[in-house]
Amino acid sequence: MPFPLYLLALAVFVMGTSEFMLAGLIPAAAADLDVTIGVAGLLTSAFAVGMVIGAPLMAAFARRWPPRLTLLVCLLAFAGCHVIGALTPDFSVLLISRALSAVATAGFLAVALSTATALVAPDRKGRALSILLAGTTIATVAGVPAGALLGEVLGWRATFWAIALLCVPAALGVLFGIPDGRRAHGLGTPTLRAELGVLASPPLILAMVLGAMINGGTFAVLTYLAPVATETAGLPDAWVPVVLVVFGSGSFLGVTIAGRLSDRRPGLVLAxxxxxxxxGWVVLASTAGCPASLIAIIFVQGMLSFGVGSTLIARVLYAASDAPTMGGSYATAALNIGAAAGPVLGAVALAGWRVPTAPIWVAGMLVATALILLGATRSARRANPSRRRRGDAVMR
Known part of the structure; x- marks a missing residue:
């Protein structure tokens, strides 16, 4: 794999750490800024919304820019938002900076996905995607616990400063490691309308919906994993970072394995x-009261959820191959629609069922729905062979 891919993964690691670290910082930030924890929780929602709208918005706005320039602008904007967040005494300013940093993150990831797939052979998109997503999984293993520890020792603002400083080597890596290739102009480049028209493609719609469902289940569980560990399994609070590291370790293994299979055998990975x-979600929800079972199953579920989820996001890139500048934003949007919707559904389930394992059952229902949709699509392809070739963009 080309070395620039690993430089992009470094930046994704920094951004992934920022995305996930907030869960452990909300109580301290709420106390410092004199708002309730519920109000401080809007910081998470603002980031999720910014991620969903930021990918297509930034990709469309900067589609004629050189990829290296777009990546640098997004990365520097992301760093600047964290500097503002570290300095401001006003919650409203922090909220706005959080949303803008999410837009920059989504724009970076959308362009990074398109850039990564352009750096490799056409049949190795899944492998390239796995390297980028490895940056996110390593963030859950190392970045998030480190950020939580730093915040506990030096205060939540110190974590924002650390993220801003980590952007410096990431920016240097992009500046000197990413080729200064300019987007092609003229007849060879599809118009924005043509690239947006690709969104009407049934294989692309299917891949995006399935990817959003699987990732929605993953983030529903990940967001509320702490109360499952402490209230259901009865583990001390100090074990929460350990459980997150176990999940992140499984996730890293999952994207690594899937990256080697998703290009040639996506059907096998999904089937x-x-x-x-x-x-696994059903077993986890049923046996979460046993600490040993929780830790073992959460590792397996991290591996399976990110392996299946990353494979589906790779299928989005394949299905969007006729949208070279916007395809990465479609993959990013599918991933983050799930990341935004999953915690909301988990919160609704928690409010209704009042048990910590409710989000796990939500994850199970989302995966079950995805399997039903996938099965119905397969049946339709068998009944109508003329659709088979189009469906191959999602499964082979």
Missing amino acids: VGAPLLLV
């Missing part, structure tokens, strides 16, 4: 991994 993922 085997998705049913196992469903079974």
